[in-house]
Amino acid sequence: MDRETIARVAKVARLNLTEEEMERYAKDLDDILNSFSIMDEAPAGDTYSFNPIPVVDVLREDEPGQDLDPQVLRAQMGTYEDYVRGPRLS
């Protein structure tokens, strides 16, 4: 895996990597993916599902309710005058 590819993957994954990390992870991913090439031989068809068992949709009545106290939730985050504080967006 070349430097350009690992740098692109890290950017998509929102990770800053040092040069040493970049080199090390590129080598690790190369080793791992080379060993995974055995998958190319697998006689798998086109049938698949995203879960190993059937999954059903579960709907509930659309009724207003409050499971948790908003004050309790706000205590989990940095707030200023009841607004959630965060980094700037622009």
Added chain:
Amino acid sequence: MSATYDLIRYAQSKHRAFTEIVDDIDDTKFHFSAKDNLCADGFQARAGSAVLDGYRPPFDATPVRRLKQAGGQLVGKTTMDEFGFGTFSTNSAHGVPLNPFDPERSCGGSSGGAGAAACLIPGHIALGVSTGGSISGPASFCGVVGLTPTYGRVSRYGLIDYGNSLDKVGLLSRSASLIAKHFRTIAGPDPKDPTSCAQPVLSGKGKMPGSLAVPKEALQNLDPSILTSFQDALSRFKEMGVEVREVSMPSLRYSLPAYYILATSEASTNLARYCGMRFGRREEELNQHFNDFFTGVRSESFGDEAKRRILLGTFCRMVGFRSRYYLKSLAVRQLLIEEYRRVFGDHDAVVTPTMPFVAPRFEEIGRMKPLEMYGADVLTVPPNLTGMPHISVPCAYVNGLPVGMQMVADHWKELDLLEAASAWERSFIYRFPEVSP
């Protein structure tokens, strides 16, 4: 203070089984612990990651809530690999648990603290979570019983996700009978987790398997002592009147890559939520741009293995590679389910050793490359990938260290596995380390 509380404190101080424990225990209740990726009111939930330092969920995960309602007291949160990323519990920001049989060795991962707690505290029931073997592995290395239910049998509401199509909440304890009792409590549909709502009702008694299949492909590359121990265990099963037959499951060879591709692909999207705002507090440097802040928090807080798996999963999902890796892995999972079903047509369960070796020393683990570590999951990954229920029981002791044996049944047949484990326990006496807190 009670003798049980002394043991809990001992398990925390000497074996680092717990990240947090209660100040006192109520002896009128039964005592259980939860792996630190299960949310519980009154405790931090950090899933072994520094990115979640300070996160205190104001609610209980469904399995925790159900055990409390059944008369249990949550006595502590157990140590684990960061987000479940590991086979030896060495990838944790909050302490590496030490094996009850030899503190220089691993407890297994990623529910390592749960394995240690279950071993060190008689009568204790530990909630663990398995994605690719994180209940069976610690059960094997710590010499306890570990049940991983069918995917969807136990609600994942309140579980900090690793891989949504793979995560299963289960139990570890010293005996199958204790697990059988509490498994009925935590199982069952929960509208808060739709994957739990398609399950058949859990009722009645399990059926003792009359026929066990041993896939010959699973007996390759094992430590010789494991193979000998396993063959002795099979002889014991035969003496119990159980038929044991060798079978071939050629698709097992694809399970490890398919699992790691699916697990890391799912993990790389799940972990996108950790941006330093929503879970775990980061209030410094808010004058940065969001993307810089977000990237900085993740880069500083995620551990080495978490970064490796995020990178691997991100790569496997990228345009141009998705079909070769991700979609192919989904198809391989289907292939394996069909292969298990073919075997279950003639046999009641598949049995293998749980791990290819006994608990390794930390110095040995330090020399392993990532790929070697992934390879240690080769026997636990197939049932996890396919969502099949499985149970690990101690089946031998090599130089004083426990060896685990894993039985796998078809979807929803956990009670048959518990029946088999109970029968096994009547024939084979488990050993536990002597502890004097």
